[in-house]
Amino acid sequence: MLDINLLRNDLDQVVARLGARGYQFDAATFTALESERKTLQTRTQDLQAQRNASSKSIGAAKQRGEDVSAIMAQVATLGDELKANETALAALQDKLNALLLSIPNLPHPDTPAGKDDKDNVEVRRWGTPRAFDFDAKDHVDVGGPLGLDFEGGARLSGARFTLLRGQIARLHRALAQFMIDTHTTQHGYTETYTPYIVNADVLFGTGQLPKFGEDMFKVEKGGDENSPAQYLISTSEITLTNTVRDSIIKAEELPIKLTAHSPCFRSEAGSYGRDTRGMIRQHQFDKVEMVRIEHPDNSYAALEELVGHAEAILQKLELPYRVVNLCTGDMGFSAAKTYDLEVWLPAQNTYREISSCSNCEAFQARRMQARFRNENGKPELLHTLNGSGLAVGRTLVAVLENYQNADGSVTVPTALRPYMGGVEKLSM
RNA sequence: GGAAAGGUGGCAGAGUGGUCGAAUGCGCUGGACUCGAAAUCCAGUAUGGGGCUACGCUUCAUCGAGGGUUCGAAUCCCUCCCUUUCCGCCA
Structure with a gap:
């Protein structure tokens, strides 16, 4: 939510900045x-x-x-x-x-102007895509024989659900464990376990409601016709960020750095036909999320740090990636500035989003009434940031594709081996 | 699932229709005393809005949430949510 006083006192500026992200106010x-x-x-x-x-x-x-x-x-x-x-x-x-x-956040001045993902600005690249001396397969073909079962998922729950078996399931779990351990032991985040079902007002806080209810899964409590609507979280950003709703934090307790591993549920309304093959776009996927509650003076430094923490995971896994600064037209509703991390997928011969790191400034804090007591003893809105570190399903895809061998086996990245009981290779 | 008791400011805890945004205590902040500290004393100490001849004055709302009764509600009525205790059940 924007500061209503800004609308009262400087309406022209607000209209112009919202126009930059394609929003007609x-x-x-x-x-x-x-x-x-x-x-x-x-x-x-x-x-x-x-x-x-x-x-x-x-x-x-x-x-x-x-x-x-x-x-x-x-x-x-x-x-x-x-x-x-x-x-x-x-x-x-x-x-x-x-x-x-219903008004989206104002873009930060650093955010490049643009209409869609074609106008995003590449900031840097890391790693060199591997040169294959055989025809690289995509993760569906690589994973199939190793336990990646799309038919099984569909039989249980329909399209966009996947069943993982055996060593693939273990690799998936290893990835999540590795990520969360890295963030807690090396990056200073507090491990958090949160509810996966939330009340509607929590979704107003982070911006999913009132405008994006159609992207959510709604759940009903059995045996209670009149129970108020609840929702499955589409990211643990929702629960982690809302931990500070309706509160006044002591300035010396900042920053608050939280991480959680959780499933995410998305209806994917409006993405019919996109990424239908494989597990790139699923109704249910796991993600390790990082959330930071920051003093406004520090939030942009924190954003750079946060991106670095997500990058560290890709670097340890030795997966090539690039960082892009999202343009005004491609940013999410609540964000003022966003960096996406895109991992190299050899089968698609391109970089694909695997993490999104945003500074929402006071936009969510104002909706949540999340404040801290400033130097003058007055309550002041906090800044909130969130970033994936990383999307586990897509990381699994990236590992399968980048680490595949000609004989159909997949080498386990060195960093994951301690989480795989020392296994070095997945094979039939 | 059955039974009972509760939800009031940072905390504890009064208040059961009127001058109550709320006693008292603790905590916190400032001041006095002191060489300094403790003790003691004095003063201050919620949040969100609105208005204005605007670093102050004024006004409204908020005592779990939402309705209702009343000139007037923390206090009475209704609905819901949450917490605690006991029994049952369960992972």
Whole structure:
């Protein structure tokens, strides 16, 4: 959520910056609602003040044993207008709030202007894609004989679900363990285990609601027709970031650095036909997530550090990748600045997204009322950051493709061997 | 699943229709005393909004959440959520 005062005082600038990310903000509607709000609120509060004052004097008079019928009659005339005003004001504020909640974050000045992923700017590359002396297969063909079972997943749950068996399942688990251990022991993050089902207001906090409900899986509690809607998390960014909702953190407790390994559930509405082959795009996938709760002065330094922590995983796995700075048009709703990490996939002969690291500045914090006490003792909004470190399913894909051998076996990256009981190679 | 008790400021804990945003204690901040500290004393100490002739004045809301009764609700009524204890069940 944007600061409403910024909209009040500098509307033109907001419209321009939102336009840069392809969002047409209806300034006229906002201005009209805002001026109506001001009139209504002033009048309502005025009436409330009158009522409060009268009620107080009724109490005082009664205690003195005086007759109160005159004041009572006077207050009675307020009632209808007050009630009408209160109702109208509440409706208007709901409207304004809904409008405010639907506006994406303002892009940071460093964010390159652009329309879609073609306008993203490459920042750096690491590693050299391996030269194969045989025809490199994709992960579906490499993994199939080793325990990657798409038919099995589909039989249980439909398209975009995968069943892992045997050594592939173990490799998948090894990857997650390796990632989370690296972040906790080398990067200073606190391991966290969170719920996978959350209440709607939590999703408002991180920005999935109200606009992106169709991307989520909704769940129902059995035996309770009237239970409020709950959702499966689409990333543990949701739960990790919301750990500080409705709170005021002591400045000396910052930064808070959290990591979690969790499944992520995404409906993938609107991506019909995209990445249908293999496990690139799944309804359920595992991810190790990093979240940082930061002092505003430090959040951009923290973003660079966070990207480095995600890169460290790829480097230890010796997987070639590049870092791109997302353009305004390609960034997520809550982000002010985002770096994507893209890993080399030989079969596709291209780099594919495997991590996304964003600084949301105060955008989520304002929605969550997540604050810290600043130098003047006043509550101030925190900055929140999140980054994948990494998407486990896609990392598995990258390992299978980059480490495949001509005989159909797959070499286990050195860093993973301690998590694989010393196994050096997956083979039939 | 059965039974009971609760949810009030950073914490503990009063308050059961009126001057209560809320006693008191602890904590915290500033000051006094002191060579310094402790003790003691004095003062201050919630959050989110709004208005303005704006570093201050003023106003509204908030006592788990949402409704309701009333001129007036922390206090009464309804619904929901959560916590604790006992029994049962369960991983």
